[in-house]
Amino acid sequence: MYYKVLIDNIKEYAPLVYTPTVGLVCQNYSSLFRRPRGMYFSAADRGEMMSMVYNWPSDQVDMIVVTDGSRILGLGDLGVQGIGIAIGKLDLYVAAAGINPQRVLPVMIDVGTNNEMLLKHPLYLGLQQHRLDGEEYLSVIDEFMEAVFTRWPNVIVQFEDFQSKWAFKLLQRYRHTYRMFNDDVQGTAGVAIAGLLGAVRAQGKPMIDFPKQKIVLAGAGSAGIGVANTACNTMARMLGNSESAIESARSQFWVVDAMGLITEDRANIDPEVLPFARKMKEVGYQGLREGASLVEVVRQVNPDVLLGLSAVGSLFSKEVLEAMKHSTSTRPAIFALSNPTKNAECTPEEAFSIVGHHIIFASGSPFKNVDLGNGTVGHCNQGNNMYLFPGIGLGTLLSGSPVISDGMLQAAAECLATYMKEEEVLNGIIYPSISSIRDITKEIAAAVVREAIEEDLAEGYRDMDARDLQKLNQVFFY
Ligand SMILES: NC(=O)C1=CN([C@@H]2O[C@H](COP(=O)(O)OP(=O)(O)OC[C@H]3O[C@@H](n4cnc5c(N)ncnc54)[C@H](O)[C@@H]3O)[C@@H](O)[C@H]2O)C=CC1
Numbered sequence: 297m298y299y300k301v302l303i304d305n306i307k308e309y310a311p312l313v314y315t316p317t318v319g320l321v322c323q324n325y326s327s328l329f330r331r332p333r334g335m336y337f338s339a340a341d342r343g344e345m346m347s348m349v350y351n352w353p354s355d356q357v358d359m360i361v362v363t364d365g366s367r368i369l370g371l372g373d374l375g376v377q378g379i380g381i382a383i384g385k386l387d388l389y390v391a392a393a394g395i396n397p398q399r400v401l402p403v404m405i406d407v408g409t410n411n412e413m414l415l416k417h418p419l420y421l422g423l424q425q426h427r428l429d430g431e432e433y434l435s436v437i438d439e440f441m442e443a444v445f446t447r448w449p450n451v452i453v454q455f456e457d458f459q460s461k462w463a464f465k466l467l468q469r470y471r472h473t474y475r476m477f478n479d480d481v482q483g484t485a486g487v488a489i490a491g492l493l494g495a496v497r498a499q500g501k502p503m504i505d506f507p508k509q510k511i512v513l514a515g516a517g518s519a520g521i522g523v524a525n526t527a528c529n530t531m532a533r534m535l536g537n538s539e540s541a542i543e544s545a546r547s548q549f550w551v552v553d554a555m556g557l558i559t560e561d562r563a564n565i566d567p568e569v570l571p572f573a574r575k576m577k578e579v580g581y582q583g584l585r586e587g588a589s590l591v592e593v594v595r596q597v598n599p600d601v602l603l604g605l606s607a608v609g610s611l612f613s614k615e616v617l618e619a620m621k622h623s624t625s626t627r628p629a630i631f632a633l634s635n636p637t638k639n640a641e642c643t644p645e646e647a648f649s650i651v652g653h654h655i656i657f658a659s660g661s662p663f664k665n666v667d668l669g670n671g672t673v674g675h676c677n678q679g680n681n682m683y684l685f686p687g688i689g690l691g692t693l694l695s696g697s698p699v700i701s702d703g704m705l706q707a708a709a710e711c712l713a714t715y716m717k718e719e720e721v722l723n724g725i726i727y728p729s730i731s732s733i734r735d736i737t738k739e740i741a742a743a744v745v746r747e748a749i750e751e752d753l754a755e756g757y758r759d760m761d762a763r764d765l766q767k768l769n770q771v772f773f774y
């Protein structure tokens with residue numbers, strides 16, 4: 297009954313099982329705890345995980361969402377309490393993708409927490425120690441992956457809300473051998489691309505004009521750099537994929553983090569961020585410098601898009617939004633994608649009232665549309681990876697692909713990008729309503745299956761083998 301009510305009233309209840317309320321639940325989880333609703337693997341269980349997985353009562357598990365609680369939404373390290381996010385995401389798998397609720401498994405890997413308040417909290421449920429790091433940390437995650445794939449060889453593991461430091465490393469470590477993906481890096485990127493392409497269409501331009509967009513990105517973590525990489529690859533592909541196309545695509549991005557504009561002069565720059573460090577020569581020419589503030593960057597660049605994945609509420613201040621009035625775009629895009637609501641870089645009211653009624657606005661958590669007067673509405677789109685991850689999971693499951701390729705993720709993003717009709721996009725509506733999430737998820741899953749077949753990755757599902765899928769592809773999809 298719980299899932300029936302959720303499915304029938306998804307628009308009303310998604311903000312409860314998911315952002316923003318799930319954030320509040322995670323913050324207070326130890327005090328709210330009644331019963332375990334998933335599996336907890338802790339650093340103290342090393343050497344035991346292979347037998348522990350058999351404690352789970354379901355013989356079949358299709359989807360696991362796993363977190364180590366190190367970066368829950370924009371709320372930081374919530375330790376073991378982060379399991380709420382795995383539970384919420386899996387509720388959406390059931391509601392949006394129709395996955396059997398008995399075949400989903402929320403997982404918390406408890407390697408400790410560096411949140412001093414939690415360590416001192418008398419009711420804190422997790423290990424009362426600082427986080428493991430380095431090889432010790434990796435050995436715990438390795439053991440977990442081996443254990444779950446031994447019991448359920450066809451399971452799909454979605455990594456969720458791992459701090460950026462580990463998000464990229466774990467993705468590279470497992471993505472070529474296991475059926476897994478990182479939702480914050482890869483899911484968010486696909487949703488952002490769909491929105492960015494929508495913002496190009498909203499200007500009355502063809503999507504192929506995307507490589508001309510100037511993008512200022514606030515936030516260089518797992519989500520921000522995931523978006524920058526995918527957006528850059530999309531631009532480069534549109535420009536022909538040569539060395540110079542990649543170079544030209546990269547030059548469209550100005551990435552600002554907690555220390556300001558990132559340039560080649562930045563000390564100890566992360567390898568994932570390095571490709572987006574601005575060249576010193578260009579920066580000087582643009583009147584900028586290493587560490588220039590967000591407002592300085594927006595004033596000098598006059599970007600088409602201002603995209604926030606910084607986890608800093610109100611980062612898009614009055615000054616920053618005023619600077620966006622000089623954007624070179626006819627429909628400047630302002631994406632305040634950080635979660636939950638309090639961490640949004642700005643509200644839609646602020647964006648529409650300061651920058652103007654012509655903008656395209658998206659936020660990570662739900663906000664109401666803005667009444668602009670005279671019967672016009674400023675549309676608040678929800679730019680959230682919830683539009684993509686259920687379809688990526690369902691498509692991978694049904695295709696039987698042993699890995700989740702870049703092509704499959706790209707197909708998912710393109711499907712979402714083209715889902716919206718021309719007149720909606722021109723009206724500033726770049727993402728569908730959450731009420732149609734089941735239909736979107738179905739379309740995305742089909743696109744993922746098609747791509748898996750194209751790439752010869754599809755091995756089939758249940759009694760439908762690769763050859764049957766191939767036939768289905770010819771009969772139904774074309
Ligand atoms: N809408 C969506 O679907 C998604 C939203 N997110 C949100 O994105 C946010 C960031 O997630 P991660 O990248 O994993 O976190 P993170 O903590 O790894 O990255 C945050 C980044 O923001 C930068 N930052 C901090 N203060 C800043 C400031 N004053 N100005 C500019 N940059 C600043 C940090 O230096 C860092 O590069 C979170 O709030 C999360 O909820 C994440 C995934 C999906």
Ligand SMILES: CC(=O)C(=O)O
Pocket residue numbers: 315368369370457479480634635660680681682
């Ligand atoms: C939406 C999501 O995955 C996040 O905020 O981390």
Ligand SMILES: [Mg+2]
Pocket residue numbers: 369456457479480
């Ligand atoms: Mg997340």
